[in-house]
Amino acid sequence: MGSRLTIQTPGDFRFLRDACSYGYFLLAPNVWDPDRRTLTRPLNLDEGVATLTIAQPQNRRGAPLAVVCDRALTRAERAQAKRQITRMLRLDDESVADFHRVDPRWRKSGRARLFRSPTPFEDIIKTVTSCNVTWPSTVNMNRRLCEVVCPAFPTPAQLARKRPATLRARCSVGYRDQRMVDLARIARQGELDLEWLEDAAVSDDDIHAALLALPGIGPYAAANIMMLLGRYGRLAIDTETIRHGKSVLGYKGSEAAIRGKLESHYAPFGAHKFRSYWFEVWDFYERKQGPAHTWAPRAVANAFTAANLK
């Protein structure tokens, strides 16, 4: 008989909206079921991998989460699972009201939280798999990393033991192979302190500089990882951002000119600018495809970017 957990949520939290708020909810090992409205995924816990299914049976803001596990969890594992779910769904985000004060456009819908991974390392690797590829390749890389290395997503120790050639041949990560192994070794050896990355006392500038020094992490990836760490003061500008500037905001001119206009456009949102940007993009996707919680992963696998949603 598997364990069952109940997790209390903040009064403004809504599972359907907040779980389906960033593309990573569609990446392995996460499995979103649009019919059952559940998120299922394996987690790495003390006694091994356990698969959990999360739902909010009372579909209203602030209702508790019901979590069903495929095996019995120890007391320590129950606490671990709660911590990881809290991270994924940002149940401990205390900046929601401040964000809505700065950008009231999202107060009514309540948007503020962006889905992320149970660990910062998974967020870093997922970001690397999203660089210089189209969305279907990102989907494939994450699926294969889970199939080949660890079903609950590779830990630093597991990934550090892999040969780059194995990752390239079996996980289709291409030239990212060596960079991923190097990132895993850096994290395993403590050169990159994952707890330090999550320490609110450390400045954004210090975190940003540390991320840029990592292999495979450039300006876009660093800003994206900072968002995943809960630091929203930088824009992660990629081709999708430029497209958003052109098609939604109506900007014209060279890419450099559009970048400048985007920075000016989001500057008033200060420490929250990534969220203000992202919910504009997400709103655009949902107007084209319907609410994200209705998206079937296979259906959006080839139609996730604005280029394909036109």
Next chain:
DNA sequence: GGTAGACCTGGACGC
């Protein structure tokens, strides 16, 4: 400091 070209994969397209 700015820029060109290489790095890979997978989808689209033409034949």
Next chain:
DNA sequence: GCGTCCAGGTCTACC
């Protein structure tokens, strides 16, 4: 079914 082109961010070499 095959070949070609293209999209996508980071890194290195070069000016």
